[in-house]
Ligand code: SF4
């Protein structure tokens with residue numbers, strides 16, 4: 001079977017040697033971090049399978065879909081409206097990467113002080129190890145932080161099928177008008193790519209698929225309010241990560257199945273860690289596969305993560321899209337309304353995010369908040385200060401962590417996190 | 426009952442043994458290349474009923490001797506309050522890191538800061554700079570205090586500071602003045618860390634660098650607050666660990682309490 005994949009990878013233009021090396025690291029990391037956990041829900045075996053086939057079977061599925069005439073659209077940001085992609089029968093994949101790769105090559109194109117997320121996307125591309133990038137018919141970049149928007153100018157030379165979407169920076173009427181105009185332009189681009197005209201019925205269907213996925217994730221999040229928590233933060237994060245890759249209908253079913261299991265656990269008072277284990281809300285930059293470093297440190301330091309205020313988490317999945325409209329116009333309005341509420345730190349000012357963090361800390365009964373900022377990420381590192389202040393005003397302890405994808409600071413991070421756990425106990 | 430605490434730092438290892446709340450033994454060794462072997466040697470023949478490990482190497486110790494662990498942050502806080510019951514802030518400048526800790530009236534840690542990944546602002550920085558100037562570590566502070574003129578050292582980075590020092594020397598600046606400038610730069614860094622945690626009085630100064638009188642003098646000047654230095658500033662962490670080993674509900678990382 002893996003021979004099959006080899007020819008598939010080859011046809012996608014991957015560098016097989018480098019790709020093997022990546023898969024090995026990924027497999028080892030997954031083994032040490034995920035499979036080493038105790039008392040995982042049985043339903044997680046689905047995600048174990050997904051992860052073991054993340055470059056295999058899932059890519060084969062994408063190739064089969066492509067052969068049947070469907071298009072694949074990749075994205076780097078939760079502002080790219082998946083509903084529109086699904087409405088055109090296209091497949092949507094997240095392209096953010098969570099590991100350093102080909103760093104030397106990357107630093108020939110980008111300054112060293114670029115955040116790991118951006119560098120990693122370039123590294124996976126330059127190193128020819130990401131089958132998702134290679135199989136995408138269209139890659140959508142968006143003007144969010146300076147790092148991303150300037151790097152797209154360079155990325156365009158590497159991936160000619162890059163489509164850049166402009167985004168507002170303020171939550172004003174003008175900002176909203178811009179978002180709407182850009183979403184309409186995107187809809188047209190998708191229609192052109194797929195040769196499908198998106199009518200109201202299609203759009204409704206697209207919204208339904210994505211909303212269902214979100215509802216399942218909301219359900220999962222709600223169950224984490226229980227003490228003891230029925231699922232580890234690492235496993236919940238994985239579900240949020242796979243959200244961006246998987247077949248949406250199958251994903252929704254699988255998450256709901258896990259939720260059924262978790263409900264039984266809660267009834268029996270069972271959890272992954274003992275009752276009373278200190279509870280942490282994680283907030284900040286998104287964590288893409290396989291960036292599991294900080295959650296792993298936290299959950300091996302005597303605490304459990306009960307929520308992610310992140311784009312790979314609640315910031316990305318909060319709010320459903322209104323599907324009550326009957327015309328394309330009305331439905332598009334619903335999509336714009338939904339996304340305009342996303343409280344990413346690239347917006348200024350961005351008070352909603354502070355409110356959401358405080359609210360989430362209360363909802364999930366967190367004893368403390370750990371703010372995760374990627375080194376060189378100005379928007380989130382700057383916002384970390386007011387976040388800390390807002391939390392301290394409410395007497396919620398906060399630890400600000402600034403790190404990257406490297407492993408050299410694990411020892412120091414562990415000391416900080418353990419000391420924080422001692423403090424909130 | 427005898428309770429022991431061992432603080433396995435990147436440069437040195439300290440051991441404290443308590444009996445009935447009294448310190449009955451303290452020992453110290455260099456961490457060397459094999460801290461675990463050094464730790465075991467230090468423990469050789471030392472009687473204790475329970476031991477707790479802290480410091481950078483605590484997890485190695487936990488694995489090989491199955492002992493509970495506590496972070497340096499909490500260990501320093503507990504040790505400091507035992508020595509001076511009203512301490513509210515602890516500054517520790519050790520061999521390779523520095524930290525500032527604030528505790529509430531009951532001694533609970535409420536906030537802490539640690540230096541970043543490099544040696545700037547730590548004992549290691551002072552050690553390298555003393556070396557560059559041709560002083561022994563003990564002389565370094567004493568000589569700095571004899572300085573007559575202020576020199577600003579702008580580099581925090583050990584590598585840049587070293588070349589800055591070399592060029593100051595070749596410009597004919599006095600070694601004592603340069604030494605003072607170097608001390609000031611470390612104190613500036615420590616003071617800004619302390620300000621981030623909102624320093625409260627009294628402040629306890631711990632770690633090997635607290636033995637340096639020039640550092641103490643400058644710190645007092647910068648903070649304008651009462652600063653206490655324990656007799657054995659390097660033992661505070663090990664002492665805290667020993668005290669925590671004596672507590673029944675001692676919390677151990679890694680080995681979580683059994684499932685209810
Ligand atoms: S953090 Fe901001 S830029 Fe990044 S994915 Fe989220 S919305 Fe997009």
Ligand code: SF4
Nearest residue numbers: 115117145147285377
């Ligand atoms: S982590 Fe920060 S700097 Fe990096 S892409 Fe996201 S917003 Fe931009």
